Amino acid sequence: MTSKQNGKQRVCFMLQVKPDRLEEYRLRHAAVWPDMIEALQRTGWQNYSLFLTPRGELIGYLETDNFQLAQRKMRDEPVNARWQSEMKDFFVETAGKDPDQLMSPIDEVFHID
Numbered sequence: 363m364t365s366k367q368n369g370k371q372r373v374c375f376m377l378q379v380k381p382d383r384l385e386e387y388r389l390r391h392a393a394v395w396p397d398m399i400e401a402l403q404r405t406g407w408q409n410y411s412l413f414l415t416p417r418g419e420l421i422g423y424l425e426t427d428n429f430q431l432a433q434r435k436m437r438d439e440p441v442n443a444r445w446q447s448e449m450k451d452f453f454v455e456t457a458g459k460d461p462d463q464l465m466s467p468i469d470e471v472f473h474i475d
Contacts, residue, residue: 370408370425372473375465378454379418387452388414397441405435418454422465429467436462 379387391412402410410424426432436442446460453461 370427371429372470373422373424373426373429374468374470375422376468377420377422377461377464379414379420379452380454381418383452384414384416384418387420390449390452395441395445398445401436401439401441405439406432407436433462433465 406426406428408425411422413421413423415421424432442462446462450460453464
């Protein structure tokens with residue numbers, strides 16, 4: 363479930379990064395490929411942030427016009443396939459799926475501007 367404000371969906375999701383890969387995960391995201399950032403922007407991922415706890419809980423937040431459409435468009439981006447392939451071993455319990463296939467929005471229960 364996502365919430366919508368001013369025509370934009372606010373989306374929050376959570377994944378679990380393996381404890382022994384936290385530092386490398388941080389390093390990878392300190393140097394995200396420019397073509398990956400361009401693809402995210404082109405496909406509607408706006409105000410996108412990732413937060414990582416010391417225990418490896420990864421919390422993502424983004425705003426978009428249509429989350430399902432933004433996800434579908436990213437799946438068609440060749441750079442996304444390369445990125446997901448490199449990143450999937452960082453996560454716990456992927457069942458062979460890429461991390462972007464594991465994103466399940468969290469229900470928003472409160473918001474204030």
